[in-house]
Amino acid sequence: MTISDRLLTPTNHQLVLIDFEGLMAFSVGSMDVGALRTNSAVIAGASKIFKVPTTVTTVAEKTISGPVFPDIMEFYPETANYLDRTNMNTWEDKAAYKAITSIGRKKIVMAGMWTSVCIVGPVLCAIAEGYEVYVVADACADVSVEAHENAMQRMIQAGAQPITSVQYLLELQRDWASMETYDAVVGLMQRLGGAYGIGIQYAYAMLKH
Incomplete structure (x- = not known):
């Protein structure tokens, strides 16, 4: 059986997390910030479980935007390895561009803030250079619903593929018989998966009776 190359696997893509910082979150109006943190x-947890090469980049972390979400730092605590920029477009920052393109994977998954500025820029640039780009729609946010949705449409029209956070995790797991990652995936979902996570907890508890 051949697996479509349009699907994400742990070995065919990289993840780029962009500007998950306090200042960027303060003015988010397109979604609940608590949900953004969870997603x-x-x-981030999925990329850690499946050993996906991940770049964490920030904008003016020390002077304006502040530290990365603790939810990201839980999985990527090596703050010295974060790539800080002054440029709003990650793709136009020399260090970030080199880090991302040197990984050698032509599929890139991106998420962060704001959708209409710091996500649109690198997504459109990466597509123009022949990369296949996926945008985690529910892990991106903007100052308004309109700003976020218009930015998503602009990227989709350019060829970006929208996905969601849980979809990303489960597309990497793919088979519940893959026991090497099963416990970690289920544990992540029990903690962060909302109603789905509660359902897993319920099923485990009731099956023991």
């Missing part, structure tokens, strides 16, 4: 943690 960003899901994809």
